[in-house]
Amino acid sequence: MCGIVGVVSTSMVNQTIFDALTLLQHRGQDAAGMVTSHDGGLCLRKDNGPVSEVFRTRHMKKLLGNIGIGHARYPTAGTSSSAEAQPFYVNSPYGVSLAHNGNLTNTAKLKQEVFESDLRHINTTSDSEVLLNVLAHELHEEAKLVPTPDDIFNALERVYKRIEGGYAVVALITGYGILAFRDPDGVRPLIYGSRETENGMEYMVASESVALDAAGFKIERDIRPGEAMFFDVDHNVHVRQCTPEKVARPCLFEYVYFARPDTVIDNISVYKARINMGDALAAKIKREWGDLEIDVVIPIPDTSRTAALQIAQTMDIPFREGLVKNRYIGRTFIMPGQTVRKKSVRQKLNPVPFEFKDKNVLLVDDSIVRGTTSREIIEMARDAGANKVFIASAAPEVRYPNVYGIDMPAVEELIAHNRNVDEICELIGADGLIFQDLADLKSACIDEKHSDVREFDTSVFDGNYITGNITEEYLANLAALRNDAKKNKLETIVSSDMLYPM
Numbered sequence: 282m283c284g285i286v287g288v289v290s291t292s293m294v295n296q297t298i299f300d301a302l303t304l305l306q307h308r309g310q311d312a313a314g315m316v317t318s319h320d321g322g323l324c325l326r327k328d329n330g331p332v333s334e335v336f337r338t339r340h341m342k343k344l345l346g347n348i349g350i351g352h353a354r355y356p357t358a359g360t361s362s363s364a365e366a367q368p369f370y371v372n373s374p375y376g377v378s379l380a381h382n383g384n385l386t387n388t389a390k391l392k393q394e395v396f397e398s399d400l401r402h403i404n405t406t407s408d409s410e411v412l413l414n415v416l417a418h419e420l421h422e423e424a425k426l427v428p429t430p431d432d433i434f435n436a437l438e439r440v441y442k443r444i445e446g447g448y449a450v451v452a453l454i455t456g457y458g459i460l461a462f463r464d465p466d467g468v469r470p471l472i473y474g475s476r477e478t479e480n481g482m483e484y485m486v487a488s489e490s491v492a493l494d495a496a497g498f499k500i501e502r503d504i505r506p507g508e509a510m511f512f513d514v515d516h517n518v519h520v521r522q523c524t525p526e527k528v529a530r531p532c533l534f535e536y537v538y539f540a541r542p543d544t545v546i547d548n549i550s551v552y553k554a555r556i557n558m559g560d561a562l563a564a565k566i567k568r569e570w571g572d573l574e575i576d577v578v579i580p581i582p583d584t585s586r587t588a589a590l591q592i593a594q595t596m597d598i599p600f601r602e603g604l605v606k607n608r609y610i611g612r613t614f615i616m617p618g619q620t621v622r623k624k625s626v627r628q629k630l631n632p633v634p635f636e637f638k639d640k641n642v643l644l645v646d647d648s649i650v651r652g653t654t655s656r657e658i659i660e661m662a663r664d665a666g667a668n669k670v671f672i673a674s675a676a677p678e679v680r681y682p683n684v685y686g687i688d689m690p691a692v693e694e695l696i697a698h699n700r701n702v703d704e705i706c707e708l709i710g711a712d713g714l715i716f717q718d719l720a721d722l723k724s725a726c727i728d729e730k731h732s733d734v735r736e737f738d739t740s741v742f743d744g745n746y747i748t749g750n751i752t753e754e755y756l757a758n759l760a761a762l763r764n765d766a767k768k769n770k771l772e773t774i775v776s777s778d779m780l781y782p783m
């Protein structure tokens with residue numbers, strides 16, 4: 282779920298992109314990068330690490346120009362080597378840089394085509410580098426020394442025909458402008474806004490509205506599924522619908538976990554959705570555990586806070602911050618590798634013992650995926666002297682792999698795979714466990730007044746892959762390629778090979 286941003290400005294963009302990436306850091310904390318363009322030249326900085334570490338003053342000083350794109354990476358394909366940090370760049374045609382959020386689901390086929398028909402070289406195992414080369418090839422096919430927006434859109438229409446999966450993309454075409462586009466189902470989010478200045482209009486396109494708000498850009502609208510926008514260097518905006526018009530079916534997990542609560546995706550407030558999730562879950566708890574004595578509701582920080590507070594209020598039970606979060610440790614779920622994830626839960630969350638001692642505690646989390654967090658927290662609660670430990674999840678059981686940009690490739694790693702609620706409860710060591718129902722989660726996210734979205738990508742909960750091209754064989758290959766053990770091995774090979782020294 283990387284964070285992407287593109288800015289066309291009337292003044293230097295480096296600080297604006299840096300600030301936007303900082304606001305999108307929760308979407309990817311492994312690597313960051315930025316490309317800016319100045320006088321026909323390009324400045325690129327990317328590396329592993331969080332935004333504040335990747336861009337030091339010495340880099341910022343060199344990132345010159347009024348137009349640029351940025352990326353905050355959570356690796357979901359390839360490896361987490363610095364060679365796969367984004368934006369990626371190819372020099373022909375024009376010099377194109379690209380930042381991508383999501384996953385392509387036909388990377389292997391595309392890669393072969395890129396080598397054998399497009400006669401291009403791919404340097405890494407990243408799906409985003411393949412995507413960039415497909416775009417570059419199709420732009421090249423237009424054979425225009427000076428491409429018009431129509432030439433660019435014509436090329437992009439062919440890209441849409443070739444690529445499959447979930448994607449939101451920003452690409453800087455050096456000397457011409459920024460191209461932004463979203464997959465045909467709108468699985469991955471992308472929004473744009475404008476800012477009026479004395480010197481003219483400025484535009485920002487980003488994964489989440491929060492990046493626009495903070496920089497003072499007025500939100501224009503979400504980019505529609507299958508729609509492309511081109512912001513040219515003269516600050517004109519061009520639009521083309523490249524695939525048949527559809528209502529977006531955004532990823533339901535964005536509302537559950539990925540997005541910041543103050544973001545609005547496809548006109549649905551993430552905060553409101555999480556409040557509604559709390560209401561629905563409280564109703565289920567009352568229904569199923571009506572007679573249970575619960576003394577205190579404790580959220581598992583951070584993301585579950587909004588829903589947990591609502592549960593406590595609805596059920597008239599005290600809400601307490603019984604777990605203190607170390608604010609300097611990132612999100613656990615998007616860390617690469619189970620060992621580091623497990624260790625970081627303990628480093629990140631510490632109990633306030635008297636909130637647990639002799640109490641019947643209801644812990645609330647937004648989701649239970651591998652069970653890493655809940656297992657550790659329940660043990661902590663018991664160590665702190667809790668009488669009974671119940672846990673409620675604002676999302677249903679995650680039973681299926683994700684193929685559109687969340688790194689959940691192997692079903693065996695999912696705690697709910699082939700297990701019922703009682704078995705999961707036993708495994709995480711709780712006295713009781715409740716999951717939200719999928720229908721309730723969907724209703725919590727639907728906002729009929731503000732948004733036309735009625736359906737979501739719910740694949741991780743029900744195995745229904747909306748692109749229609751996901752076979753058992755594909756899933757088996759994905760699991761074999763990207764399970765935790767295999768990933769560790771790949772990291773070692775790639776980093777020692779120094780494929781792409783920076």
Ligand SMILES: O=P(O)(O)OC[C@H]1O[C@H](OP(=O)(O)OP(=O)(O)O)[C@H](O)[C@@H]1O
Nearest residue numbers: 583584612613614649650651652653654
């Ligand atoms: O069952 P698991 O595999 O542990 O995954 C689910 C947990 O991971 C996420 O927290 P994370 O620490 O990533 O981020 P947060 O601080 O935003 O809650 C999520 O909010 C759950 O707490």
Ligand SMILES: NC(=O)CC[C@H](N)C(=O)O
Nearest residue numbers: 282283356357358382383
């Ligand atoms: N989380 C994402 O959107 C990742 C983008 C791309 N698949 C990568 O791994 O770099």
Ligand SMILES: [Mg+2]
Nearest residue numbers: 581582583584
């Ligand atoms: Mg969490």
